[in-house]
Every structure is written in structure tokens, then in C-alpha cells.
Amino acid sequence: MPVNLTAPDPNALYPVPGVQLGITMAGVRKANRRDLTVITLAEGSQVAGVFTANRFCAAPVQLCRKHLAAAIGPRALVINTGNANAGTGEDGLMRAFSTCVSVAQLLNLSPEQVLPFSTGVIMEPLPTDRIAAGLPAAIADLKEGNWGVAAEAIMTTDTVPKAASKQIQIGGKTVTITGISKGAGMIRPNMATMLSFLATDAVIAPQLMQALTREAADKSFNRITIDGDTSTNDSFVVVATGQAGHAPITQLDSGDGALLRQAVIDVATQLAQAIVRDGEGATKFITVQVDGGKTEAECKQVAYAIAHSPLVKTAFFASDPNLGRILAAVGYAGIADLDQTRIEMFLDDVHVVTDGGRKASYQEADGARVMKQAEITVRIDLRRGPAQATVWTCDFSVDYVKINADYRS
């Protein structure tokens, strides 16, 4: 059961002028499920992406990087679920490229204008024949209003499709930002999450695209973790079709640029948090906020130590205020000169630890009350500097193990 997350209302997802989506059932791994999506981008669209830091990055990720670097203007994305085409060596690269060739042929593009994405089981050959056979139906289905269907078609162990949408005004024009994401396990993005696509019709100077994409990923997908496993296929792609008709945005620090930047970050954050809310077996949504660090990096390090600890996560699952496990994680996070006698800990509004020890006034009943909630904030104050960082995670349940022990069977 996802935590406070329901399928998006298709009517609340604004189409993005210049972006069309087409979906079909290609039988990549299982029959009778939507598993192949094609997204076309109007001529002149800007595209930027950030990808997994996993050195075992999947074949489609390697091709995406190459095709984006070629800078001849991507015009189509092709996404399959059911097979990640990772750990597949040279043969996997050939199969990913062959899918690009098939798409290019049908849309009259060059293969380098196609960006391929795959998600699903690792180390199995991509069934290019079934994908090629499904492409005409996907292309026949292309329309602007298909965001909700596409969100469903990119799911793997997700239980709920994930999408978010927002409109803002720039120079008297309505600008739309709409995105979808997927992922529920193997989630500790280190660049971006498993798969997320975000599009806007804003008019943006090309040189700003990569910085905007990077910042949106850093403030959203790079702040979530479910199980600490960085996927081989993480990809986050931002498209700007430039069809909104306002004057081009040439900087992101103030005015309309700042407005757009914040809207993109908001949509990306909503998509990232949706992944945590639908984390495999999740019953709780946990915000881990670390204040008072010397640097943002050390705050993130402490926050991730807490968010990855199986002992902390099982205590959340049990609604057990066994909060010493959180202190232990702070202690092993790797800050060599950490002074334990300065640490403060709060569970929502409850002050649990002061000066590194249990606060005299802390009552276990107060901790137990907060632990029963579906959404909980753990706040640590290191009291050694001005920096801060927040990450989002979920608990670790019996169902997580069952799902991952059964996933392929």
C-alpha cells in the first residue's frame, strides 16, 4: 500500500504543447500489459538528461549519453519496461541501438535523434523483435493527452502510476510543466532516479538546460532512497519544447527564470517523493532532516546513514520508538571528528535526545505516538555548523523482502 499516494487524475495532467505520447502492449516480458512507450518532441525542442553513476550502467544509458552528446537534436524517446538491458555487454548495446533504428525508420529521423530507455530485469537479452513489432501501434497512438497512460506503461514493481503537473505564468503566457516517473526498488539515485521524464513548453536558452536538469535532480531524485541500491538504469530527462510563446529565459537566478526553475524543482520533487511513497513494501513516508553540519555533504552523509539502516527502517515498520538505532547510524555515518555530546534528536515535535543522551523529559509514550503516524520527520542537529540537508525514505517491511524474493519468479 503506497503511503498517501493515489493514481493521478488524468484530467489534472496538463498536456505540453510539442510533446506527444503513444503506448502499446508489446509483450516485452509479460502479455497483456502496456510496456512500450514512444514520446515524440517537436522540432527545436531542447533536451538534457542526467544518468546513473553506476559504473555498470545499462546499454540504453550509454546510448542516451552518446546521442545527447551528438547534439543533433533528439526528437523521440522510446521506453520499454520488463527488461533493463543491463549487464548485457556489447550485445546489449547493439540491441538498444537496433531499437533506435526501428523508431527512426518509422518517424523519419536519424537513429541518433532517438533516446532509448529500459527498465526491468537485469542481465537478460532485450527482445528487440517484439519491441520492433510493437512500435507501429505505439506510434499510431501518439497524442498530447497520454501522460497518464504513459505513467502506467513505465511501471515495474510500482503499484501506482506517478505523474505531476503544474502551470505558471511567464510574460503573460501560460507555461506548463508535466512529468512522470517510475521506481519502487533499487532506489538510491546517484544522478537521477530509475526513470523520469519531465517536459515544459517554456522557452529556455539552450545553455541553461543542463544546469536546470542537474539542479532539479539534485534537489529531488538525489534526495530519496528506498533500499540504498543505485540502479543501472537511472535516467532523468528534461524536455523544453519552447512553444509557450514568451520571451526566452536567459538566466535562472531571478524573475521569470527563478519562477520556472522553482516550478521544475517542485514537479521533480513531487515525482521523486511519489517513488518513495510507493517504495516496495512501504508503510511509512520518512523525512530525514539533518541540521547544524559543517557542510551540506556531511549532512547528506548522516541523513543517508539513517535512511539506509535496516535496523532504523524495521523500527519504523514496527512503529517502535527504538530510537537508539538512529543514534547508532549517526555515529557510524563517517564523520571522523563528530562530538556525540552535542547531538540533538527530534521525532516530529518530540525532543528525544539532548547533548547526545536521552532527554530527561522524554516520555516513550510521546515517541510511540509519532511512530504510529504514516508520515514522520526525524530531525538531527549536529550543532557544529550552518549546513542542512533533507532526504526522503520509507520503512522496511516484511513485504519488501517478499516482493524482492519473488520479483522474478
Place this chain on the structure above:
Amino acid sequence: MPVNLTAPDPNALYPVPGVQLGITMAGVRKANRRDLTVITLAEGSQVAGVFTANRFCAAPVQLCRKHLAAAIGPRALVINTGNANAGTGEDGLMRAFSTCVSVAQLLNLSPEQVLPFSTGVIMEPLPTDRIAAGLPAAIADLKEGNWGVAAEAIMTTDTVPKAASKQIQIGGKTVTITGISKGAGMIRPNMATMLSFLATDAVIAPQLMQALTREAADKSFNRITIDGDTSTNDSFVVVATGQAGHAPITQLDSGDGALLRQAVIDVATQLAQAIVRDGEGATKFITVQVDGGKTEAECKQVAYAIAHSPLVKTAFFASDPNLGRILAAVGYAGIADLDQTRIEMFLDDVHVVTDGGRKASYQEADGARVMKQAEITVRIDLRRGPAQATVWTCDFSVDYVKINADYRS
């Protein structure tokens, strides 16, 4: 169910001349269980220890370090289970010291000659009154033949007591090495494991003690992980009573010194592996061997990435050869210049991956056969250097979550 591990035969545990152990039920946390152990060391015994790297180290760990540094010859160890006395601030330090005072008074020692150890729940006040009340009974029970009972009395979530013993010949004299350990969760020692005590009657030059202890820890306890959580209380202590009567050992690199060193490492490795075999919820014992690294450090880094991955560990639990998850962990282990096209992977004798992709001759039936075993070796060859490292871990089961969701309740 522990993996190929049964309670030690008390008759197979050789007493160590100069070391006596006494055990009682003090009611530290639960009634009617042995939870308090006193170990006395004959005058002239050498003692060295290595302790947790967790910055939130427990009060007894802080006192142990201080008392060992005082170098006035430790003569007693006092160990309670049921309460870790960690995350307890200044008050915890006072309580640990008060226990040392009680022991010292009864044994006619100074408090600095007593080393305190605690294991159990974090962030609860140590019940010093109940411990003090139990000490006379523990001291009345002191005898050389009590190693098996002590192994039981230091358990927490352990299901089987852990002990190992060995005799070697040095200079015509029989030398004994006997040790005990405990731990089943919050196990990713970074110095030493939760608690382990090893004693020998060998005659060792004092200046060699720390190096011997450190090396034994590095080759045993620092190579295991159950859940990646480094405990606040990890302690590994080596005692040499010097009563075996052979000529003093003055170096560890060859001859009798090397013989003793290897015997100490063997006993420590057996104790460390016993912890993994009894890992919370464990159904499998996994050896992760990484060859062909540039440095031992990077081999360990890759081995731990595999050994900590919840996805890898749940696949072992399911006996599912979902081996792409192992490749993904190799990829995110953090070796920036890793070339995925050189990676080889073996599952016991089965060659699964070559040049970074699935080996053409690999049959899933072969992987499935190995995955069903209770003991499995995963071997990765990075093919970039001469270094090697091995770590031991267990799988991740539904029972792990159940145990840790229930531990305090």
C-alpha cells in the same frame, strides 16, 4: 535457524590457565536468564583491545579505552547483556564506572583495572543496582571451565552460543587459545565485532599485543557484515596470561610467533563466521571474494557493496539466480574508473559473466543449483590488478524484518 552452526561442545573448549569466568542471572532486562559475566585475569596478564569506530560509541567502550590506556594492568572484565549503555550521555559513563567500582571492591582491585562491556538495547539507563546485586553470585561462580556458559550469557538475539578453541605447541609446551563472541544484528564491525573475548596462555612480549589484536580483528571481524549497521558497542579483547611456560614470543612474522599469530587469527575467524552463521533470520552463509583489484581497499569496497545490497541478499534468500543485482552492486561500489567490460563473475564453480555480460554458455539451471545451497561463494574478478579481499555475510529474510520489528516489544 543458524547456517551450519551448533552450540559448542563444552568439553571441546580448552580452559586457559590464568582465566576464570563466573556467570549469574542479574535480571538486567529479563528475569531468569544468565546476563552477567565476570572474567578474572591472573596477575601479569597482557590485554589489548580494538573497539567500534562508531562516533556514538557506548559508555563502556569509552571507559575500556581509558582503562586500557591507563596501563595499570586490567585484572577483570565485567559483561552484561540486556542493555548496551549507549546513547546515554554523561549519566551512562557514570553508571559504567560505578559497575567497575563494584567489581573492584569485591575483587580487591582498583576500578581502572576493570574493563566494562555492555550489549543490548540502546538509550536506556543501565540498571547498576541490579548489576551490583548480582556480582557476588557471579564471583562465587568463577572457574576456568566456564567458557561455554559465558558464551551463552553474552547472547542477545543470538540463537546459538559462539565459542572456539585451539591448542598448539610452542617450545615443547602446549599453548591454548580460546574465545567467545556474540552478535546477530547491527553487525558491520569497523574495528571488531559486537563483543568477542579471546584468551591465550601464550607468553607474548607486551609490545606485540596490540598489533596481534588488530591483525586478528582485521582478518576476521572486520570481514563480516549482516546488515551494514556498525554497532555502538563493538569490542574485541585479546588476553595473554603468559602461563604456558615457553620462552617469550618477541616477533610474529616467523617461527613460533607466526604459529601463534595464525592460531589466534584462526580462532577469531571461526568466532566471526559464527556470528554470520547466526545472523538474524539468516538461511545462507555467503562468501564474497573479489579478485583482480588494484588495492585490497577497493576489493573490500566492492565486496561490501555486494554484501550490503538488500536486493542481492533477498535474491539469496529466495534462491533466485537474479545475478544482475550483483553486477549492479559492483557498479555502484564507488570505483570511479571501473571498466565494466572486464568484469567476470562466478557463483561457486559456475561462470556466469564474462567481459561484463552474460556468458553465452551460462545456463540458468546451473545458477539455480548453486543458489539452493546453504553455503555459496560469489567471486568477482575486476581484472585490473593483483589485490584480493574476502568478506562473509548472510542472506536477508522475512525473519530478519520480523526479528527487528519485534526486538524490543
